[in-house]
Amino acid sequence: MNSKDLKEALSALKYPGIERTIGELKLLGEIKVVAHVANIELLTISDESYLNVKKLIEENFANKYERLNITKKNLAKKDMNYGNSAAPNNRAPYAKNIIAVTSGKGGVGKSTVSVNIAIALAQKGYKVGILDADVYGPNIPRLTNTDVERIQWNDDDKIIPAENYGIKIMSVALTTPTQDTPLVWRSSVAVNALIQFLEDVAWGELDFMVIDMPPGTGDVQLTIAQELPIAAAVLVTTPQLVATDDVSRAVMMFKDIGVKMAGIVENMSFFIAPDTGTRYDIFGTGGGEKIAAKYQIPFLGAIPLDMQIREGSDKGEPPVSLGSAEQKKYYQDIVENILTHSDFNI
């Protein structure tokens, strides 16, 4: 087998555990066969995926050459704890601006905020896509009522994103047999899937790509920060958390890796009684503003703990689209503040 034939054969190998090939995942670098020695360069993001692919190649090709010389060229260098996004790649050149919605802790309302600010941007006439980067607990399809859809490919072999409420939507939940199929992925596979969602989805031109980040600071956050120029990070928190280390840690992480913070959203901030509409400041007021002031980042707004927000969201009826005038305004005001405080390319 010469270099060209080997490259073709390698491209067609299926990555262990998923239905995509090594070629489709763009894991092959330079391939050269010289005097019965095959030199194979792998473009991998983590050591784990390098070892997986190396083993796969050895199993299939060891008997065809005198020696396999499999090397790796790491695509993204892991610095310190979180990598360094000072000079990130741009895997999404079709998106003018990337907004990452994050939090220090899970369950604070990131996904709900992501969906509603993406729709609020679309309501202003912008072209918007939302990428569900929560590859282990994807729920953007449920929140946008697209969870029965399954991905399809267009004639250029690109994935067609789902679409609803004026935004384009991509999530691993659209690729599994049913939306609640559990995803037990190695992190290298999850990261590769995400890269594919950036590169192989027919997003078209976007003014904004909103990314719903998974909670915490793992491989996925690292990848996003390294592979995309994030124009603005929106930090979602709750009043119980405002004074905690989780919020401080998240703010420090973004400062560390050089990602610009658009500001803080305080979710489930106060309670509106469903029967009387009375507002109760259960956790006091002003926590979000205080923490924003402490770190000198903008306070983008507060959203109440509201039963209708939860019920609507769970049914795939986003409050900014189908909720009351007040509910719409919470998210629309936050979007106005994000636009005011960030330096977007629009």
Ligand SMILES: Nc1ncnc2c1ncn2[C@@H]1O[C@H](COP(=O)(O)OP(=O)(O)OP(=O)(O)O)[C@@H](O)[C@H]1O
């Ligand atoms: N303002 C709100 N009022 C009432 N319920 C809310 C509000 N915001 C979010 N919720 C509800 O809280 C739950 C968690 O919200 P969501 O899934 O958006 O959080 P998350 O931070 O994305 O969680 P995870 O870390 O698990 O991804 C959901 O049931 C959602 O409907």
Ligand SMILES: [Mg+2]
């Ligand atoms: Mg979520």
